[in-house]
Amino acid sequence: MNLEIFNQIPLYRFLQYCENAVPESETKTILDCGAGGCRPPLSLFYAYGYKTIGIDLESEQVESANAYGHQNQQSLNIIEGDMTDLKFEDASFDFVYSYNSIFHMKKVQIKKAIQEMKRVLKPGGLMFVNFLSVDDFRCGEGPDLGDHQYEQMDDEPVIHAYFDYDEAEPYFEDMTFVLKERRVIERIYEGERIQQGFIDYILKK
Amino acid sequence: MNLEIFNQIPLYRFLQYCENAVPESETKTILDCGAGGCRPPLSLFYAYGYKTIGIDLESEQVESANAYGHQNQQSLNIIEGDMTDLKFEDASFDFVYSYNSIFHMKKVQIKKAIQEMKRVLKPGGLMFVNFLSVDDFRCGEGPDLGDHQYEQMDDEPVIHAYFDYDEAEPYFEDMTFVLKERRVIERIYEGERIQQGFIDYILKK
Numbered sequence: 001m002n003l004e005i006f007n008q009i010p011l012y013r014f015l016q017y018c019e020n021a022v023p024e025s026e027t028k029t030i031l032d033c034g035a036g037g038c039r040p041p042l043s044l045f046y047a048y049g050y051k052t053i054g055i056d057l058e059s060e061q062v063e064s065a066n067a068y069g070h071q072n073q074q075s076l077n078i079i080e081g082d083m084t085d086l087k088f089e090d091a092s093f094d095f096v097y098s099y100n101s102i103f104h105m106k107k108v109q110i111k112k113a114i115q116e117m118k119r120v121l122k123p124g125g126l127m128f129v130n131f132l133s134v135d136d137f138r139c140g141e142g143p144d145l146g147d148h149q150y151e152q153m154d155d156e157p158v159i160h161a162y163f164d165y166d167e168a169e170p171y172f173e174d175m176t177f178v179l180k181e182r183r184v185i186e187r188i189y190e191g192e193r194i195q196q197g198f199i200d201y202i203l204k205k
Numbered sequence: 206m207n208l209e210i211f212n213q214i215p216l217y218r219f220l221q222y223c224e225n226a227v228p229e230s231e232t233k234t235i236l237d238c239g240a241g242g243c244r245p246p247l248s249l250f251y252a253y254g255y256k257t258i259g260i261d262l263e264s265e266q267v268e269s270a271n272a273y274g275h276q277n278q279q280s281l282n283i284i285e286g287d288m289t290d291l292k293f294e295d296a297s298f299d300f301v302y303s304y305n306s307i308f309h310m311k312k313v314q315i316k317k318a319i320q321e322m323k324r325v326l327k328p329g330g331l332m333f334v335n336f337l338s339v340d341d342f343r344c345g346e347g348p349d350l351g352d353h354q355y356e357q358m359d360d361e362p363v364i365h366a367y368f369d370y371d372e373a374e375p376y377f378e379d380m381t382f383v384l385k386e387r388r389v390i391e392r393i394y395e396g397e398r399i400q401q402g403f404i405d406y407i408l409k410k
Binding site for chain 1: 208210212214215217218220221224252253382383384385386387388389390391392393398
Protein backbone atom coordinates (compact mmCIF):
# COMPACT_ATOMS: atom_id res chain seq x y z
CA MET A 1 0.00 0.00 0.00
CA ASN A 2 1.07 3.55 -0.75
CA LEU A 3 2.04 5.08 2.60
CA GLU A 4 2.48 8.61 1.33
CA ILE A 5 1.02 11.40 3.44
CA PHE A 6 -0.65 13.87 1.10
CA ASN A 7 -0.18 17.62 1.45
CA GLN A 8 -3.90 18.27 1.46
CA ILE A 9 -4.33 17.59 5.18
CA PRO A 10 -7.98 18.76 5.45
CA LEU A 11 -8.94 16.03 3.00
CA TYR A 12 -8.12 13.48 5.73
CA ARG A 13 -11.00 14.92 7.71
CA PHE A 14 -13.24 14.87 4.63
CA LEU A 15 -12.25 11.24 4.06
CA GLN A 16 -13.22 10.48 7.65
CA TYR A 17 -16.68 12.03 7.13
CA CYS A 18 -17.04 10.08 3.86
CA GLU A 19 -16.06 6.84 5.60
CA ASN A 20 -18.67 7.42 8.28
CA ALA A 21 -21.34 8.26 5.69
CA VAL A 22 -21.46 5.09 3.62
CA PRO A 23 -21.66 1.40 4.54
CA GLU A 24 -18.47 -0.41 3.49
CA SER A 25 -20.27 -2.73 1.08
CA GLU A 26 -21.47 -0.05 -1.34
CA THR A 27 -19.47 1.40 -4.20
CA LYS A 28 -18.35 4.85 -3.16
CA THR A 29 -17.90 7.34 -6.01
CA ILE A 30 -15.98 10.58 -5.62
CA LEU A 31 -15.26 13.48 -7.95
CA ASP A 32 -12.29 15.85 -7.57
CA CYS A 33 -12.66 19.22 -9.33
CA GLY A 34 -9.12 20.44 -9.95
CA ALA A 35 -7.64 16.96 -9.59
CA GLY A 36 -4.41 17.33 -11.52
CA GLY A 37 -0.80 17.60 -10.41
CA CYS A 38 2.09 15.37 -9.52
CA ARG A 39 0.72 14.00 -6.22
CA PRO A 40 -3.05 13.90 -6.69
CA PRO A 41 -5.02 13.48 -3.45
CA LEU A 42 -7.58 11.30 -5.25
CA SER A 43 -4.93 8.62 -4.70
CA LEU A 44 -5.77 8.71 -0.98
CA PHE A 45 -9.45 8.06 -1.69
CA TYR A 46 -8.58 5.32 -4.18
CA ALA A 47 -6.52 3.60 -1.48
CA TYR A 48 -9.63 3.58 0.72
CA GLY A 49 -11.69 1.84 -1.96
CA TYR A 50 -13.37 4.76 -3.67
CA LYS A 51 -14.17 4.80 -7.39
CA THR A 52 -12.46 8.05 -8.34
CA ILE A 53 -12.99 10.55 -11.14
CA GLY A 54 -11.15 13.83 -11.43
CA ILE A 55 -11.19 16.75 -13.80
CA ASP A 56 -8.64 19.44 -14.46
CA LEU A 57 -8.46 22.26 -17.00
CA GLU A 58 -4.85 21.61 -17.99
CA SER A 59 -3.75 18.57 -19.95
CA GLU A 60 -0.26 18.57 -18.41
CA GLN A 61 -1.73 18.40 -14.91
CA VAL A 62 -4.01 15.58 -16.01
CA GLU A 63 -1.11 13.58 -17.43
CA SER A 64 1.01 14.17 -14.37
CA ALA A 65 -1.77 12.97 -12.04
CA ASN A 66 -2.50 9.84 -14.06
CA ALA A 67 1.21 9.05 -14.26
CA TYR A 68 1.30 9.09 -10.45
CA GLY A 69 -1.71 6.77 -10.44
CA HIS A 70 -0.05 4.32 -12.82
CA GLN A 71 3.11 4.27 -10.72
CA ASN A 72 0.97 3.27 -7.76
CA GLN A 73 -1.24 0.79 -9.64
CA GLN A 74 -4.26 3.04 -9.30
CA SER A 75 -6.76 3.96 -12.03
CA LEU A 76 -7.57 7.46 -10.85
CA ASN A 77 -9.58 8.41 -13.99
CA ILE A 78 -8.45 11.99 -14.24
CA ILE A 79 -9.58 13.74 -17.43
CA GLU A 80 -9.70 17.22 -18.88
CA GLY A 81 -12.73 19.19 -17.81
CA ASP A 82 -14.08 22.53 -16.62
CA MET A 83 -15.65 22.65 -13.17
CA THR A 84 -18.02 25.43 -14.23
CA ASP A 85 -19.53 23.06 -16.82
CA LEU A 86 -19.34 19.47 -15.58
CA LYS A 87 -20.03 16.75 -18.14
CA PHE A 88 -21.74 14.46 -15.66
CA GLU A 89 -25.38 13.62 -14.98
CA ASP A 90 -27.26 15.12 -12.08
CA ALA A 91 -26.84 13.21 -8.81
CA SER A 92 -24.08 10.94 -10.11
CA PHE A 93 -21.53 11.07 -7.22
CA ASP A 94 -21.63 10.16 -3.54
CA PHE A 95 -18.90 12.69 -2.79
CA VAL A 96 -17.50 15.76 -4.52
CA TYR A 97 -14.63 17.99 -3.55
CA SER A 98 -12.42 20.78 -4.78
CA TYR A 99 -9.24 21.49 -2.84
CA ASN A 100 -7.06 24.63 -3.33
CA SER A 101 -8.48 25.03 -6.78
CA ILE A 102 -11.79 26.89 -6.96
CA PHE A 103 -10.26 30.22 -5.93
CA HIS A 104 -8.23 30.40 -9.13
CA MET A 105 -11.30 31.82 -10.83
CA LYS A 106 -13.37 34.98 -10.50
CA LYS A 107 -16.24 34.86 -8.06
CA VAL A 108 -18.90 34.68 -10.78
CA GLN A 109 -17.26 31.48 -12.02
CA ILE A 110 -16.81 30.14 -8.49
CA LYS A 111 -20.55 30.45 -7.96
CA LYS A 112 -21.16 28.48 -11.18
CA ALA A 113 -18.66 25.80 -10.17
CA ILE A 114 -20.34 25.32 -6.81
CA GLN A 115 -23.74 25.04 -8.50
CA GLU A 116 -22.26 22.35 -10.75
CA MET A 117 -20.71 20.46 -7.82
CA LYS A 118 -24.06 20.48 -6.04
CA ARG A 119 -25.87 19.35 -9.19
CA VAL A 120 -23.74 16.23 -9.72
CA LEU A 121 -23.84 15.28 -6.03
CA LYS A 122 -26.39 12.67 -4.94
CA PRO A 123 -28.95 13.71 -2.33
CA GLY A 124 -27.38 12.91 1.04
CA GLY A 125 -23.91 13.15 -0.48
CA LEU A 126 -21.06 15.15 1.01
CA MET A 127 -19.12 18.01 -0.51
CA PHE A 128 -15.81 19.63 0.50
CA VAL A 129 -14.64 22.94 -0.87
CA ASN A 130 -12.11 25.46 0.37
CA PHE A 131 -11.52 29.13 -0.24
CA LEU A 132 -8.61 31.50 0.17
CA SER A 133 -9.33 33.97 2.94
CA VAL A 134 -8.52 37.66 3.21
CA ASP A 135 -6.09 36.63 6.01
CA ASP A 136 -3.70 35.34 3.34
CA PHE A 137 -0.41 37.23 2.90
CA ARG A 138 -0.96 37.54 -0.85
CA CYS A 139 -4.36 39.19 -0.58
CA GLY A 140 -3.85 42.63 -2.14
CA GLU A 141 -0.93 41.60 -4.35
CA GLY A 142 -1.11 42.17 -8.11
CA PRO A 143 -3.56 43.93 -10.43
CA ASP A 144 -6.82 44.51 -8.55
CA LEU A 145 -9.91 43.13 -10.30
CA GLY A 146 -12.19 44.30 -7.48
CA ASP A 147 -14.05 42.42 -4.73
CA HIS A 148 -10.80 40.89 -3.35
CA GLN A 149 -9.88 39.36 -6.70
CA TYR A 150 -6.33 39.80 -7.99
CA GLU A 151 -4.39 38.67 -11.02
CA GLN A 152 -1.20 37.28 -9.51
CA MET A 153 1.96 35.86 -11.01
CA ASP A 154 2.65 32.20 -10.25
CA ASP A 155 4.33 30.44 -13.18
CA GLU A 156 1.94 32.46 -15.30
CA PRO A 157 -0.66 35.11 -14.45
CA VAL A 158 -3.46 33.50 -12.46
CA ILE A 159 -6.56 34.81 -10.68
CA HIS A 160 -6.75 34.54 -6.90
CA ALA A 161 -10.11 35.29 -5.27
CA TYR A 162 -10.09 35.93 -1.50
CA PHE A 163 -13.10 35.58 0.80
CA ASP A 164 -14.24 37.18 4.01
CA TYR A 165 -15.05 34.65 6.71
CA ASP A 166 -18.80 34.53 6.02
CA GLU A 167 -18.79 35.50 2.36
CA ALA A 168 -19.26 31.97 1.00
CA GLU A 169 -22.22 31.17 3.27
CA PRO A 170 -24.89 32.09 0.63
CA TYR A 171 -23.53 29.40 -1.73
CA PHE A 172 -24.57 26.72 0.71
CA GLU A 173 -27.95 27.92 1.95
CA ASP A 174 -29.71 25.00 0.25
CA MET A 175 -27.36 22.44 1.86
CA THR A 176 -27.04 20.97 5.34
CA PHE A 177 -24.13 22.45 7.27
CA VAL A 178 -21.58 19.91 8.49
CA LEU A 179 -18.32 21.73 9.21
CA LYS A 180 -16.54 25.01 8.56
CA GLU A 181 -12.90 25.61 9.41
CA ARG A 182 -10.96 28.84 9.33
CA ARG A 183 -7.25 28.11 9.05
CA VAL A 184 -4.53 30.70 9.38
CA ILE A 185 -1.17 29.04 8.82
CA GLU A 186 2.21 30.60 9.45
CA ARG A 187 5.14 28.70 8.01
CA ILE A 188 8.56 29.19 6.51
CA TYR A 189 8.59 29.62 2.73
CA GLU A 190 11.84 30.42 0.94
CA GLY A 191 13.36 31.58 4.23
CA GLU A 192 10.49 33.92 5.14
CA ARG A 193 7.70 33.43 7.68
CA ILE A 194 4.53 33.74 5.61
CA GLN A 195 0.85 33.63 6.56
CA GLN A 196 -1.68 31.69 4.55
CA GLY A 197 -5.43 31.82 5.10
CA PHE A 198 -8.15 29.36 4.13
CA ILE A 199 -11.81 28.70 4.81
CA ASP A 200 -12.88 25.07 4.41
CA TYR A 201 -16.43 23.74 4.23
CA ILE A 202 -18.01 20.30 4.45
CA LEU A 203 -21.69 20.22 3.45
CA LYS A 204 -24.39 17.64 2.87
CA LYS A 205 -26.86 17.77 -0.02
CA MET B 206 -2.73 -2.56 7.65
CA ASN B 207 -5.07 -0.54 9.84
CA LEU B 208 -6.85 1.89 7.50
CA GLU B 209 -8.52 3.88 10.24
CA ILE B 210 -8.50 7.65 9.85
CA PHE B 211 -7.69 9.18 13.23
CA ASN B 212 -9.62 12.14 14.62
CA GLN B 213 -6.45 14.08 15.29
CA ILE B 214 -6.17 15.47 11.76
CA PRO B 215 -3.30 17.94 12.46
CA LEU B 216 -1.11 14.98 13.41
CA TYR B 217 -1.16 13.92 9.75
CA ARG B 218 0.72 17.11 8.97
CA PHE B 219 3.12 16.49 11.86
CA LEU B 220 3.67 12.95 10.57
CA GLN B 221 4.47 14.41 7.15
CA TYR B 222 7.09 16.72 8.68
CA CYS B 223 8.52 13.79 10.67
CA GLU B 224 8.70 11.64 7.53
CA ASN B 225 10.60 14.38 5.71
CA ALA B 226 12.99 14.87 8.63
CA VAL B 227 14.56 11.43 8.96
CA PRO B 228 16.04 9.01 6.41
CA GLU B 229 13.97 5.84 6.19
CA SER B 230 16.76 3.60 7.43
CA GLU B 231 17.06 5.08 10.93
CA THR B 232 14.94 4.09 13.90
CA LYS B 233 12.46 6.86 14.51
CA THR B 234 11.37 7.32 18.12
CA ILE B 235 8.33 9.33 19.11
CA LEU B 236 6.78 10.28 22.46
CA ASP B 237 3.09 11.18 22.93
CA CYS B 238 2.30 13.15 26.09
CA GLY B 239 -1.34 12.46 26.86
CA ALA B 240 -1.38 9.31 24.77
CA GLY B 241 -4.31 7.45 26.32
CA GLY B 242 -7.83 6.79 25.11
CA CYS B 243 -9.70 4.32 22.97
CA ARG B 244 -8.26 5.31 19.58
CA PRO B 245 -4.71 6.47 20.33
CA PRO B 246 -3.07 8.42 17.49
CA LEU B 247 0.30 6.83 18.29
CA SER B 248 -1.15 3.94 16.30
CA LEU B 249 -0.80 6.07 13.16
CA PHE B 250 2.90 6.66 13.84
CA TYR B 251 3.42 2.97 14.65
CA ALA B 252 1.92 2.08 11.26
CA TYR B 253 4.56 4.29 9.64
CA GLY B 254 7.38 2.44 11.38
CA TYR B 255 7.99 4.63 14.42
CA LYS B 256 9.07 3.24 17.78
CA THR B 257 6.36 4.70 19.98
CA ILE B 258 6.14 5.57 23.64
CA GLY B 259 3.24 7.31 25.26
CA ILE B 260 2.37 8.54 28.71
CA ASP B 261 -0.95 9.38 30.29
CA LEU B 262 -1.94 10.36 33.83
CA GLU B 263 -4.91 8.00 34.03
CA SER B 264 -4.53 4.23 34.21
CA GLU B 265 -7.89 3.59 32.51
CA GLN B 266 -6.85 5.68 29.52
CA VAL B 267 -3.53 3.80 29.39
CA GLU B 268 -5.28 0.41 29.41
CA SER B 269 -7.77 1.50 26.79
CA ALA B 270 -5.00 2.71 24.46
CA ASN B 271 -2.91 -0.44 24.83
CA ALA B 272 -6.00 -2.59 24.26
CA TYR B 273 -6.47 -0.80 20.94
CA GLY B 274 -2.81 -1.47 20.13
CA HIS B 275 -3.13 -5.17 20.89
CA GLN B 276 -6.23 -5.45 18.69
CA ASN B 277 -4.19 -4.03 15.86
CA GLN B 278 -1.00 -6.03 16.57
CA GLN B 279 0.86 -2.91 17.65
CA SER B 280 3.08 -2.48 20.72
CA LEU B 281 2.35 1.16 21.40
CA ASN B 282 4.14 1.20 24.79
CA ILE B 283 1.74 3.49 26.59
CA ILE B 284 2.43 3.82 30.30
CA GLU B 285 1.34 5.96 33.24
CA GLY B 286 3.24 9.18 33.54
CA ASP B 287 3.07 12.91 34.18
CA MET B 288 4.12 15.23 31.38
CA THR B 289 5.31 17.86 33.83
CA ASP B 290 7.87 15.35 35.14
CA LEU B 291 8.98 13.01 32.37
CA LYS B 292 10.92 9.91 33.40
CA PHE B 293 13.13 9.94 30.32
CA GLU B 294 16.73 11.00 29.69
CA ASP B 295 17.58 14.30 28.04
CA ALA B 296 17.58 14.15 24.24
CA SER B 297 16.06 10.69 24.02
CA PHE B 298 13.37 11.12 21.30
CA ASP B 299 13.45 12.16 17.65
CA PHE B 300 9.91 13.48 17.92
CA VAL B 301 7.61 14.55 20.74
CA TYR B 302 4.01 15.67 20.65
CA SER B 303 1.04 16.45 22.81
CA TYR B 304 -2.36 16.70 21.13
CA ASN B 305 -5.50 18.12 22.80
CA SER B 306 -4.02 17.36 26.15
CA ILE B 307 -1.69 20.03 27.52
CA PHE B 308 -4.48 22.58 28.02
CA HIS B 309 -6.08 20.42 30.71
CA MET B 310 -3.64 21.94 33.19
CA LYS B 311 -3.01 25.40 34.58
CA LYS B 312 -0.58 27.55 32.65
CA VAL B 313 2.20 27.17 35.24
CA GLN B 314 2.07 23.42 34.66
CA ILE B 315 1.81 23.83 30.89
CA LYS B 316 5.06 25.77 30.96
CA LYS B 317 6.72 22.95 32.92
CA ALA B 318 5.36 20.31 30.52
CA ILE B 319 6.73 22.17 27.51
CA GLN B 320 10.13 22.46 29.21
CA GLU B 321 10.05 18.71 29.77
CA MET B 322 9.06 17.97 26.17
CA LYS B 323 11.94 20.14 24.95
CA ARG B 324 14.36 18.46 27.35
CA VAL B 325 13.67 14.91 26.16
CA LEU B 326 13.75 15.92 22.48
CA LYS B 327 16.99 15.35 20.54
CA PRO B 328 18.67 18.39 18.99
CA GLY B 329 17.19 18.73 15.51
CA GLY B 330 14.08 16.86 16.62
CA LEU B 331 10.54 18.04 15.97
CA MET B 332 7.80 18.84 18.44
CA PHE B 333 4.06 19.31 17.99
CA VAL B 334 1.84 20.85 20.62
CA ASN B 335 -1.58 22.45 20.46
CA PHE B 336 -3.47 24.87 22.67
CA LEU B 337 -7.10 25.82 23.12
CA SER B 338 -7.68 29.36 21.92
CA VAL B 339 -9.88 32.10 23.33
CA ASP B 340 -12.01 31.66 20.15
CA ASP B 341 -13.42 28.45 21.65
CA PHE B 342 -17.11 28.48 22.59
CA ARG B 343 -16.34 27.17 26.08
CA CYS B 344 -13.88 29.92 26.95
CA GLY B 345 -15.52 31.72 29.87
CA GLU B 346 -17.57 28.74 31.05
CA GLY B 347 -17.26 27.48 34.64
CA PRO B 348 -15.45 28.75 37.75
CA ASP B 349 -12.89 31.37 36.69
CA LEU B 350 -9.34 30.65 37.87
CA GLY B 351 -8.00 33.78 36.19
CA ASP B 352 -5.87 34.29 33.08
CA HIS B 353 -8.39 32.47 30.83
CA GLN B 354 -8.28 29.34 32.97
CA TYR B 355 -11.57 27.69 33.94
CA GLU B 356 -12.60 24.62 35.87
CA GLN B 357 -15.14 22.99 33.58
CA MET B 358 -17.33 19.94 33.90
CA ASP B 359 -16.64 17.13 31.45
CA ASP B 360 -17.21 13.72 33.02
CA GLU B 361 -15.56 15.24 36.06
CA PRO B 362 -14.28 18.76 36.83
CA VAL B 363 -11.30 19.49 34.62
CA ILE B 364 -9.16 22.56 33.97
CA HIS B 365 -9.27 24.18 30.55
CA ALA B 366 -6.65 26.85 29.81
CA TYR B 367 -7.29 29.13 26.81
CA PHE B 368 -4.64 31.08 24.94
CA ASP B 369 -4.53 34.30 22.98
CA TYR B 370 -3.09 33.88 19.50
CA ASP B 371 0.47 34.90 20.42
CA GLU B 372 0.44 33.95 24.08
CA ALA B 373 2.40 30.69 23.67
CA GLU B 374 5.19 32.27 21.60
CA PRO B 375 7.54 32.79 24.61
CA TYR B 376 7.57 29.02 25.30
CA PHE B 377 9.32 28.45 21.99
CA GLU B 378 11.82 31.29 21.82
CA ASP B 379 14.73 28.84 22.11
CA MET B 380 13.42 26.66 19.27
CA THR B 381 13.32 27.01 15.50
CA PHE B 382 9.92 27.97 14.20
CA VAL B 383 8.43 25.54 11.68
CA LEU B 384 4.66 26.05 11.57
CA LYS B 385 1.81 27.65 13.50
CA GLU B 386 -1.82 27.14 12.69
CA ARG B 387 -4.85 28.91 14.08
CA ARG B 388 -7.93 26.77 13.60
CA VAL B 389 -11.47 27.94 14.25
CA ILE B 390 -13.86 25.07 13.62
CA GLU B 391 -17.62 25.30 13.46
CA ARG B 392 -19.42 21.98 13.53
CA ILE B 393 -22.61 20.33 14.73
CA TYR B 394 -22.43 18.88 18.24
CA GLU B 395 -25.53 17.42 19.85
CA GLY B 396 -27.70 19.30 17.36
CA GLU B 397 -26.06 22.68 17.95
CA ARG B 398 -23.57 24.57 15.78
CA ILE B 399 -20.56 25.08 18.05
CA GLN B 400 -17.25 26.87 17.55
CA GLN B 401 -13.96 25.34 18.67
CA GLY B 402 -10.65 27.16 18.63
CA PHE B 403 -7.10 25.80 18.60
CA ILE B 404 -3.56 27.01 18.06
CA ASP B 405 -1.14 24.34 16.80
CA TYR B 406 2.65 24.56 16.70
CA ILE B 407 5.40 22.57 15.06
CA LEU B 408 8.92 23.45 16.25
CA LYS B 409 12.42 22.19 15.82
CA LYS B 410 14.95 21.89 18.65
